[in-house]
Amino acid sequence: MSQIKNLLLHTCCAPCLIAPYYQLQEEGIQVTAFWYNVNIHPYTEYKARKNALEEFSRREGFPLIINDEYGLEGFVKEVISDIDSRCAHCYEVRLEAAAKLAKEEGFDAFSSTLLYSRYQKHELIIETAERMAARYDIPFFYRDWRGLWQKGIEL
Numbered sequence: 001m002s003q004i005k006n007l008l009l010h011t012c013c014a015p016c017l018i019a020p021y022y023q024l025q026e027e028g029i030q031v032t033a034f035w036y037n038v039n040i041h042p043y044t045e046y047k048a049r050k051n052a053l054e055e056f057s058r059r060e061g062f063p064l065i066i067n068d069e070y071g072l073e074g075f076v077k078e079v080i081s082d083i084d085s086r087c088a089h090c091y092e093v094r095l096e097a098a099a100k101l102a103k104e105e106g107f108d109a110f111s112s113t114l115l116y117s118r119y120q121k122h123e124l125i126i127e128t129a130e131r132m133a134a135r136y137d138i139p140f141f142y143r144d145w146r147g148l149w150q151k152g153i154e155l
Helices: 014-026 043-060 072-080 083-105 122-136 145-154
Strands: 006-010 030-035 064-066 109-112
Touching: 006 014, 006 083, 014 030, 014 043, 014 145, 030 043, 030 083, 043 064, 083 109, 083 122, 109 122
Parallel strands: 006 030, 006 109, 030 064
Antiparallel strands: none
């Protein structure tokens, strides 16, 4: 059993949370989902993802922290000058917010559902999260959830 009991899990959307959430529950880890996604566009997609996550949270009864800052304009200004680094910036902004909040609120560790997606840059996520863990002195809980991809779709 993991020594982590109380995990802040940055969540990009409900579908990417489902399989990791159930796995963590089976391991006895209390999950608090954290919504902070300044990169999602258009706004209708942002709202749809947030609403689906809120519904999943209500249905399953887990805590959800929402930072509802829709900072797309600021995000675009940051990445437009170096479009090739947009993924790195996107991960850094969201993982830094998660690490900082996890430390401030007394969580045992933080992680992200970005580690579930086959479409994300897995190694860059790990590298960024480890840097944020060191910056905020909070453990990064690593788990490669990509193997749960099909299970998550089925659920």
